[in-house]
Amino acid sequence: MERAAGLLLHPTSLPGGHGIGDLGAAAYRWVDFLAAAEQHLWQVLPLGPTGYGDSPYQSFSAFAGNPYLISLDKLVEAGLLAASALADAPAFPEGRVDYGQVIPFKLELLSRAFEHFRAHASPSQEASFERFCEAQRYWLDDYARFMALKDHHDGRPWNAWDEDLRTRKKRALARFEAEHEDAVLRYKVWQWMFYEQWFALRLYANEKGIKIIGDIPIFIAFDSADAWANPELFYFDKAGNPEVVAGVPPDYFSATGQRWGNPLYRWKKMEKRGFAWWIARFRSSLDFYDLIRVDHFRGFESYWEIPAEEPTAERGRWVKGPGQALFDALKAALGELPIIAEDLGIITPEVEKLRDDNALPGMKVLQFAFAADGADPYLPHNYTRNCVVYTGTHDNDTTLGWYRSAPEAERDFVRRYLGRDDSAVPWELIRLAYGSVAKYAIIPLQDVLSLGSEARMNTPGAAQGNWSWRLREGQLAPWVAPALAEMAATYGRVPGQEPEDTPYRQSATEAEVGAPR
Structure with missing residues (x-):
């Protein structure tokens, strides 16, 4: 793809829906906004079903979709839910997701839609469902069993289930499915409903020239269908407990490091199987998305292994990952990979070589650029073309929040680098990103709206309050799309444009963006 710009917004943050953004009308209006704003990339966070902490990075499956994103209004349109079922919906808060209120409400109505499907599905719906089950059988059967078993065990993780079910004894699984057929x-x-809605939305976006960037966390959640169905691919003991877990060692930001707790792969065993699980995962992701951001890319070269009994990440060791062998297998099976490598943090020459040998663009984050001097690799004048620039990511504070809390020396560097005062820092950093040589410029919507720390999506290490920010109805003022479109044209980020098509002129960007809004 040519030089382009885009926005980062997870679907849960869309307005409308019923307490949480979904794949309904507001998502289509969002795509229309992107098209009007000449934003040809839409980046989302992982779309899998969320578990503990509501984090999209701790999913019950690497292949499934999040049922909380299913649009209830779309189910009404499809005849799978009565309109009257939505009449007495509770008054959900605006501007944030209250998961404790949303989840039981949506599950109740999704269950009603399932009952209607089972009793009254049309022939075309039944045929579509059968095709879906056949095409997705390689993960769907295990996922549906896993979720039904998890409900049967009152939500406990799979290593706490009855032994025959934990260890997937065929007779025990067959008996469970016979007794809990409806639950499975x-x-x-629900997955068919999600896939139907998501692929319709993706097609709509693609038809408008918008490509979707998805997100693959390198590690999976322990409490997931993937770990339960493939225990031999991970470092588990005979009882199903992790022997070692993932994380990162102590650094400037954390004296004890970060103990993520994800299970670690038995890479040698995966390689002997031709990396079949990873090929399936990437193939599925390429069905979902046009491009893929791989979170913690450095783990493919080497990863921090922590003994499971250790309470922190202080005592661990670096272990070599699969390296080029994995990417050779992926490319042999799938062709050249449209991957963005998340290469933030302390990156070694070996990681850079793995990234560059596969011609993968890395990431540049402008919020990281002003703590040192002009040699900082995150400053735009030090970029190469094959990278993706962000003002910030879902793990950062908003740009306005970051700037307000930054040390004065850092703020002074920002002002000197910009060559102007700090009356509109978020938009000035957006301008820096657009004007850089980076192939893609991706901006969190919160920065486009010049929002403060109250709009932060995630604070790593915080157990509560994450993933809840939502765009309010009407919060996208009429000037925003023309301002972004003008900036995209000015800096050559409209695919297919010729330089002479974009003369500089007084624009909405210049006229409107004088101060944070």
Whole structure:
């Protein structure tokens, strides 16, 4: 793809829906906004079903979709839910997701839609569902069993289940499915609903020239269908407990490091199987997305292994990952990979070589650029073309929040680098990103709206309050799309444009963006 610009917004942050952004009308209006704003990239966070902490990075499956994103209004349109079922919806808060209120409400109505499907599905719906089950069988059956079993065990993780079910004894699984047929079927139907809605939305976006950037966390959640169905691919003991877990060692930001707790792969065993699990994962992701951001890319070269009994990440060791062998297998099976490598943090020459040998663009974050001097690799004048620049990511504070809390020396460097005062820092950093040589410029919507720390999406290490920010109805003022479109044209980020098509002129960007809004 040519030089382009885009926005970062997870679907849960869309307005409308019923307490949480979904794949309904507001998502289509969002795509229309992107097209009007000449934003040809839409980046989302992982779309999998969320578990503990509501984090999209701790999913029950690397292949499934999040049922909380299913649009209830779309189910009404499809005849799978009565309109009257939405009449007495509770008054959800604006501007944030209250998961404790949303989840039981949506599950209740999704269950009603499942019952209607089971009793009254049209022939075309039944045929579509059967095609879906056949095409996705390689992950769907295990996922549906896993979720039904998890419900049966009152939500406990799979290593705390009855032994025969934990260890996937065929006779025990067959007996469970016979006794809980509806529970297993319900999870399959919900996935069909999600896939139908997501692929319709993706097609709509692609038809408008917008490509979707997805996100693959390198590690999976322990409490997931993937770990339960493939225990031999991870470092588990005979009882199903992790022997070692993932994280990062102590550094400037954390004296004890970060103990993520994700299970670690038995890479040698995966390689002997031709990396089949990873090929399936990437193939599925390429169905979902046009481009893929791989979170913690450095873990493919080497990763921090922590003994499971250790409470922090202080005592661990670096272990070599699969390296080029994995990417050779992926490219042999799938062709050249449209991957963005998340290469933030302390990156070694070996990681850079793995990235560059596969011609993968890395990431540049402008919020990281002003703590040192002019040699900082995150400053735009030090970029190469094959990278993706962000003002910030979902793990950072908003740009306005970051700037307000930054040390005065850092703020002074920002002002000197910009060559102007700090009356509109978020938009000035957006301008820096657009004007850089980076192939893509991706901006969190919160920065476009010049929002403060109250709009932060995630604070790493914080157990509560994350993933809840939402765009309010009407919060996208009429000037925003023309301002972004003008900036995209000015800096050559409209694919297919010729330089002479974009003469500089007084624009909405210049006229409107004088101060944070």
